[in-house]
Amino acid sequence: MLLLALEHERLSGPTRYRVFDLLMARVHGEAKFTAETSGHRDIDEECRDAVRREIPLFYQELAAESTLGSGERAYFILRALGEDTARLAEVRKSGLG
Incomplete structure (x- = not known):
């Protein structure tokens, strides 16, 4: 639902930032406690x-940073997913994110 909201909804700045923050927590493995208590280890x-x-x-958010701080969250999400660090560094260096 979080991904659909980012893709299809016009979100307020604070809400958009919070969605990126929640997604960042998920890709960094902070769902582990919930997974262990529910018996779903692969979550x-x-x-x-x-x-x-x-x-x-x-990448679009990293380039546009439509909400202050969301580009940084997008960057950390992409890094956690194993995206090409050289590409990420270039996007950030070029002042897009």
């Missing part, structure tokens, strides 16, 4: 797989 990887399908969305 971290499933979260990352779902977010990977929308990688272009994160």
